[in-house]
Amino acid sequence: MPQMRVLLADDHPIVLMGVREIIERDPRFKVVGEAMSSSELIAKVSQLSPDVIITDYNMPGDEQYGDGTRLVEYLRRHFPEPRVLILTVISNPQILTWLYELGISGVISKNAGLEQILVALDAFYREGHYQLDPLEGDTSADTDEISQRLSQLSVKEFEVLRLFASGLSVSEVAQSLNRSIKTISTLKISSMRKLNVDSDQALLILCIKANLFA
Known part of the structure; x- marks a missing residue:
């Protein structure tokens, strides 16, 4: 199977750096681009045709694309093929339920540890389903x-x-x-x-x- 192409979006450079480092541990996955705003994300999705989009829930938006659920709605409506993972510190059950109803593939809690990203990508690569409830907290051990x-x-x-x-x-x-x-x-x-x-x-x-x- 060819490498899975991943596009990252977050307005914090240190988060982008950390997520890229985690993903590049595994040669099955390749980060093909990064974005720091909604407009940049949409442009790069059109340009790069990623297999997976990993995006922050809250980041600078604009009138056309916005952020949060509005951005996710746009992504799912205009780019239905890529799987979408949402990075967030939000734990509101209603928002999380709504995100899944929009058709995203998973929510990664920034509080639970970004290593969950690699677990989600592994599930995608194996043609499996990934869903972790961020309310469950970090499952890591000492x-x-x-x-x-x-x-x-x-x-x-x-x-x-x-x-x-x-x-x-x-x-x-x-x-x-x-x-x-x-x-x-x-x-x-x-x-x-x-x-x-x-x-x-x-x-x-x-x-x-x-x-x-x-």
Whole structure:
């Protein structure tokens, strides 16, 4: 599968820098452009045709495009193909529900940690669905605790987890390790049980925290 093209939009340069750094950890994803206003975002979407748009909810707008839900409405109406991720500190349930009704693919809470972006992109890359409720807060764990949990894995379990974290599907991991899909699935499930995670998203967050993508 070719690289997934990502367009970023935020009016804070340090946020853009941080998001770009997170995305560029994974060679499957490429940042093709950045914007610091609604007008610049719309122009670059037209020019660059990204696969994913990651945009701040609150940023300088104008009469034509505005920001917030107005900007999102414009994006979904005129550019229905790219997936849209919203970066925000807003936790109002009604706004979040409305954003999803507009057709966005996910909301990333700036308070919960931007590493969620890589988890969302991974879900998109695998043709899966991503949705994390930002009201749930940060699911990260202390580094020592993560190391202790990882130490419980067998060599085979750790290798399956490492390959899964690199972006391979269960069937691709099975092919890479020359094992059956059933065996790999069993190892993945046992790894998740030992790590005390109950979803692929939670598993990938833990992998990011443990720097298994490096």
